[in-house]
Amino acid sequence: MTPLHRIEERLRSLSFRQAFGLVAVANLILIGLAFALPADGGERGPAILSVLGNFHILALHIPAAVLLIVPMFEFFERHEQATSTVRRLSVFSAAGTWGAVLCGIFHAHFNGFEGDAVQLHLWGGIAASIFAGIASLLLSQGFLLRLVGQVVAIGVMSFAAHVGGELQHGDGFPFKPNKSVLTQRDVPPTPVVDNGQKRDDYAQVIAPILEAHCVECHGAKKVKGKLRMDSLEALKKGGSEGSAFVPGDLKKSLMHVRVTLDPSDEEFMPTEGNALTKDQVQAFALFIEGKPIPDDVAKAAIAATKAPKQAPKK
Numbered sequence: 273m274t275p276l277h278r279i280e281e282r283l284r285s286l287s288f289r290q291a292f293g294l295v296a297v298a299n300l301i302l303i304g305l306a307f308a309l310p311a312d313g314g315e316r317g318p319a320i321l322s323v324l325g326n327f328h329i330l331a332l333h334i335p336a337a338v339l340l341i342v343p344m345f346e347f348f349e350r351h352e353q354a355t356s357t358v359r360r361l362s363v364f365s366a367a368g369t370w371g372a373v374l375c376g377i378f379h380a381h382f383n384g385f386e387g388d389a390v391q392l393h394l395w396g397g398i399a400a401s402i403f404a405g406i407a408s409l410l411l412s413q414g415f416l417l418r419l420v421g422q423v424v425a426i427g428v429m430s431f432a433a434h435v436g437g438e439l440q441h442g443d444g445f446p447f448k449p450n451k452s453v454l455t456q457r458d459v460p461p462t463p464v465v466d467n468g469q470k471r472d473d474y475a476q477v478i479a480p481i482l483e484a485h486c487v488e489c490h491g492a493k494k495v496k497g498k499l500r501m502d503s504l505e506a507l508k509k510g511g512s513e514g515s516a517f518v519p520g521d522l523k524k525s526l527m528h529v530r531v532t533l534d535p536s537d538e539e540f541m542p543t544e545g546n547a548l549t550k551d552q553v554q555a556f557a558l559f560i561e562g563k564p565i566p567d568d569v570a571k572a573a574i575a576a577t578k579a580p581k582q583a584p585k586k
C-alpha cells in the first residue's frame with residue numbers, strides 16, 4: 273500500500289460532515305490569505321516565496337485539465353456510484369485547484385500585481401477552488417448531481433482562467449490576436465507616410481513604444497500610479513495625478529512630462545530599465561501635438577524598442 277493509497281483511504285473514511293469541514297477550512301484559508309497577503313502592487317521578498325508564486329502559471333494548468341476530463345470519465349463509466357477513477361480525478365482536481373490558487377495569492381502579493389483585473393482573477397480563482405471542492409463533496413451523490421457539480425466547477429474555473437488569460441495575453445484573448453504578435457507581424461516594420469496612405473501613429477509608433485517600455489508597470493497586471501497605458505482611452509483617462517495624454521498640451525500630458533525630467537529625478541519614467549531615446553521622446557511630443565511623425569523619427573523610435581533591455585539604473 274503506497275502513501276497515496278493511505279491518503280485515499282483516509283479521505284474515503286471521512287463522513288460527509290468531516291469532508292465538508294475539510295473543504296470549508298481549506299477554502300477559508302485561501303480567503304484569509306487573500307486578505308492577509310493582498311495584491312496591492314508591492315514587490316516583496318523573500319525571493320523563495322516569489323519563486324513559489326511564479327509556479328502559479330505552471331501549477332494551474334494541471335488541475336484545470338483534470339477538472340475538464342472528469343465528466344468525460346463519468347460518461348464513459350456511467351455508474352450511478354462514482355467509480356474510483358472519477359473519485360481520484362475529482363479529488364485531485366479540487367486539491368490541485370486549491371494549490372494553484374495558493375500559489376496565485378503568493379504570486380500577486382510578492383510580485384507586485386494590483387488592479388481590478390487582478391482582483392477579479394483572484395476571487396474567480398478562489399470561487400473555482402470552492403466549486404471544485406463542492407464537486408468533490410458531491411461524489412457520494414448520484415450520476416446527475418455529480419455531473420452538475422462538475423459542470424458548474426468547470427464554468428467557474430473557465431471564467432477565472434479567462435480573466436487570467438487576458439491578464440497574461442491582453443484584453444480580448446483568446447479571440448483577438450495577441451498584441452505582441454500584432455506589433456511584430458501585422459504592422460509594417462518600416463512604416464511609411466509618403467505613399468499617400470496616412471500611418472496610424474498611435475497604433476504603429478506610440479503603442480509599440482509604450483508596450484516595450486511602460487506597459488509592464490502600467491497595464492492590466494500592474495497599475496502603478498493607477499495609470500494604464502495599454503490603450504489610447506486609458507492614456508486620456510490617466511492616473512492619480514491626471515491625464516497622461518492631453519491632445520495639444522505637452523505640459524499637461526504626463527506621458528511626456530515624466531520622460532523628459534532629469535533622469536535622476538524620482539519621478540523620471542521608466543523608473544528602471546531603458547530610458548526612452550531622443551527619437552522616442554520626440555515621437556511622443558509630435559503625437560501629443562497632433563503632428564504626423566516623420567518617417568526617420570518613427571523608424572528610429574521603433575528600432576530602439578527592439579534594443580535589448582539594459583541593466584536597471586541605480
Ligand code: HEC
Pocket residue numbers: 482485486487488489490496497498499510511512513514516526527528530531538539541542543544545548
Ligand atoms: C518599473 C516600473 C515602471 C515602468 C517601466 C514605468 N513606470 Fe511609470 N510609474 C511607476 C510607478 C511606481 C509610478 C507611481 C509613482 C510615481 O508617480 O512616480 C509611476 C507613475 C507614472 C506616471 C504618473 C501617474 C499618475 O497619474 O500618478 C506617469 C505619467 C508614468 N508613470 C509614465 C510612464 C511612462 C511614459 C513609462 C514608459 C516610458 C513608464 N511610466 C514606465 C513605475 C513604472
